[in-house]
Amino acid sequence: MKNKYSFFCIVCFLSFSLSGQQVTIPIETQNTAVVLQTDNHKRLKIIYTGKTLKEKSEYAETGKMLHLQSQGAASNNNAYAVAGIDNNFTEPAIAVVHADGNNSLDLLYESHTTSASTDGATLTIVTLRDPVYPFVVELNYKAWGKEDVIEQWSSISHSEEGDVILNKYASANLYLYNKDYFLTSYNGSWAREMQPVVTPLRQGMHTIESRLGTRENLLTSPNFMLSLDGEATETSGTVMMGQIAWNGNFSLQFETDVYKNLHLVAGINPYQSAYRLRPNTPFETPRFIYTISYEGKGRGSRNLQRWLRDHALLDGHGDRLTLLNNWEATYFDFDQEKLVSLFSGAKELGVDLFLLDDGWFANKYPRNNDKAGLGDWEVNRSKLPDGIPYLVREAEKAGVKFGIWIEPEMVNPKSALYENHPDWVIRQENRPEIYFRNQLVLDLTNPEVQDFVFDVVDRLFTENPSLAFIKWDCNAPIFNGHSKYLEREEIPQSHLYVEYTRGLDNVLQRVREKYPTVPMMLCSGGGGRSDYSLLHYFTEFWLSDNTDPLERVFMQWDYSYYYPAIAMCNHVTDWSKDISLKYRIDVASMGKLGFDIRANELSDQDMAFTQQTIINYNEFKEIVWHGEMYRLASPYENDIASLMYINKDKTEGVIFNYLTNRRYLAEPSLRPVKLQGLDKEKRYRLTEINLYEGNPTPIDHRKVYTGEFLMNVGFNPSVNSSRSSVVVKIETAG
Ligand code: DGJ
DSSP states (O other), X not given: OOOOOOOEEEESSTTOEEETTEEEEEEEOSSEEEEEEEOTTSOEEEEEEEEOOSSGGGGGGGGGGOOOOGGGOTTTTBSSOBSSSTTOOSOOSEEEEOTTSOOOOOOEEEEEEEEEOTTSOEEEEEEEEOSSSSEEEEEEEEEETTTTEXXXXXXXXXXXXXXXXXXXXXXXXXXEOOSSEEEEEEEOOTTOOOEEEEEEEOSEEEEEEOOSSSOTTTTBOSEEEEEESSOOOSSSBEEEEEEEEOSSOEEEEEEEOTTSOEEEEEEEOOTTOOEEEOTTOOEEOOEEEEEEESBHHHHHHHHXXXXXXXXXXXXXXXXXXXXXXXXXXXXXOOOHHHHHHHHHHHHHXXXXXXXXXXXXXXXXXXXXXXXXOTTOOSBOTTTOXXXXXXXXXXXXXXXXXXXXXEOTTEEOSSSHHHHHOGGGBOOOTTXXXXXXXXXXXXXXXXXXXXXXXXXXXXXHHHHOTTOOEEEEOOOOOOOSOOOHHHHHTTOOGGGHHHHHHHHHHHHHHHHHHHSSSSOEEEOBTTBOOOOTTGGGTOSEEEOOSOOOHHHHHHHHHHHTTTSOGGGEEEEEXXXXXXXXXXXXXXXXXXXXXXXXXXXXGSOHHHHHHHHXXXXXXXXXXXXXXHSEEEEEEOTTTSSEEEEEEEOTTSSEEEEEEEEOOOSTTOOTTSSOBOOOSOOTTSEEEEEEESOOTTOOOSOOTTOEEEHHHHHHTOBOOOOBTTBOEEEEEEEEOO
C-alpha cells in the first residue's frame, strides 16, 4: 500500500540558509545529517553525510572543509549526477534523450520544501530543473527522526513536445567522504540465499544488480552494508545499511573516485529498460532506504528492524500464527484423507494453523508434480473431491485454522491456462521457450492478467471466508522477456520489467484493500523475494528452502541485519535429521516458528518435547517478535553463535546459543558471552529452557547477576557437543 501523506510546511527558512545565492539544505534524523548545498552555478551538491550537528548554522560550513576543486572533477559530489554535460565524469543517476533527440541534461536548483508527514517523518523535496528543456527532477528525502532511517527517491517529469526516453532513472545518488570502505553484499542461489561477501572498495565501480525480472533476491540481495572508516563490528564503527526497495531488476553502484570518496547510485536497473516518458506524467522511482549507525552493525540493524515493524511490514506490531506445513511431509503426494489426518497432528503439536502447500489444484493437467497444472486454480477433484471448504471445516473441527499455497503469477505450458491464453504469457513467439522449474511468468503488464491474479485470491476467500493464511510463491525469473500486451498497446518492450513490477503492486494493493489483515507469507522458490516494498503487503517471508539448522544459524544471522524476527519464517523440518530435534526447534524459534514434519512419526518423547517447546515459544514470542535483538557471538568468528532478544523494559529476554563447529578442537565454552541491551543496575536470573527430558542443566537458576556483570564479564551458556543448543530465559529477579 502506498503511504499517504498530508503535509503542512513546518520549515520555510529555518532548515536552510541563503548566503548570497547559496542554499544549504540539511536532511536530518536524530543522529545523521545529509547536507545539500548549491554552488555558484545553482548545481546541487552533497557536502556532508555524517553525524548531526547541534549548531545548525554550521552545516553550511561543512563543504568548505573539502577540497574537491582540483583536477577538474568538481562535479563528483552532485546530488543527482547527470549524463550529457561535459563537467560530469562520474556515473550518472539519470540519462535521457529529449523529444528533439538531444541527449544532454543539466539540472539546476529551483526550490525546495520541507514538511511533516502524518506518519511522523519529515519530507524534503528539492526541485531541480533543466535551464534549456522543460524537464524537472524532484529529489525526495524522507527522514525518520527517532528511527534514524532515510528514504530517498526521485520523481521525473517534463512538458516537452513529445516523449522523452529515460535511459537511466535512479532513485538516489549519495556521496560519502569517508575512508576505507568495506562493502558487504550477498550472493545466492536456491537453498544458498544471503551468503555474505565483503569487498574492500578501493577504485572504480562495483555493481550489485539483479536482471531476473522477478524473485530479485535469488542470486543477489538488494540489501547492502557499507562500513565507512574501516570494518565495523557489532558494537563499534560507522556503518550504512539498507536496501533498494524494488521487487524487480535493481542496481546498486558503488563508485570509488579519484578522491577516494564513494559515489553511490541506487535504483531500477536500466538493463533493457529504457523508459518512454509522456509529457506531464511523472515517473516515480522506488525508494532507497538506509540507516547510518555510529555504534556498529547491531545498532544499524535494530534501526532497520524497528523502522520495518513501525512503518513498512504489514501488521508489524501484530500477532503471528504458528503453523504446520505439509510441503516436505507429503510433497505432491496427498489426498483428502491424508490431509485430514494431518490436522490432528497440528493440533497435537499445539500450533495455530495447518498450511496446505502446492499440489491441490488443476484437473486437465493435474498438479501431481511441478511439470503441469500451474495456472489452473480449480481444486483437483480426484485428490480433493469435497473441495477446499471441506478441508477448512475439517481443520477447524480439529481445532486449527487453515491456510493455502498459491503461485498466481506463473504458468506451466502444460495447463489449460496456457492453452487458452498464450498471449498472457511472457515469451518470445519466434524463439524456443526457456523454462525455470518447468514454468513461465504471466504478463502482469496486462490489466486482464492482473484481474486474473487478483481473482485467484478473491475466489479463495469468497469460497472460504475463514481462510486464515496465504503462502504466495514465485519460482521463475523472466526469460525471453516479451509482452504481447505491450506490443498491442504500442508500448515499448523495454517497459516490461518496470510494468511487471508495477502490475504486481496493483494486484497486491487490490488484495489488501479487500483483505487488509489476513496474514500472507512472501515466498519465492525459497527466499527469492524479501524487499521492503513487497513487505507492505506481507506479514512475513520465507528465507530459504534450506532448513538445515546449522546453515540456518548463519543464514538467519545474515537476514537479521535487515529484517525483524517477526517477519522471518523458520520451519522445523527433516532436512538434516542428524541434527537433534531440539537444535532444529531452537533455531526455528528465533523468528516465526513453523513445522514441516510428519508429526505422527514423532516418538512420544519427541512429541512431548516439541509440545513443551511450543508452549515455551508462546511465552517468549512477544519478546522475539517485538523486542530488541542483539547478536552476541558470530558463528563466522567463533565456534558458537549467540543471539539475544530483550523486551523494551529490559526486564525479560531470551538468549539462543548454538555450537557451530563440530570439530574436536572446537572450543565453544572457552569464553563467556557478553550480553547486551540490559540495564546495568538491574539484577537478572538466568534459567535454561527447552531442555530435552533427562538432560540436566549446569545453569543455576537460583543465582542472580547484575546487568553490569552480565554485560562486562558475561555469562557462559556451557555449549558443548552434548549441549549443542542452549536456550536461556533471562528475567529480572526480585
Ligand atoms: C518453493 C517453496 O519455497 C517451497 O516452500 C514450496 O512451497 C514449493 N515451492 C512448492 O512448489
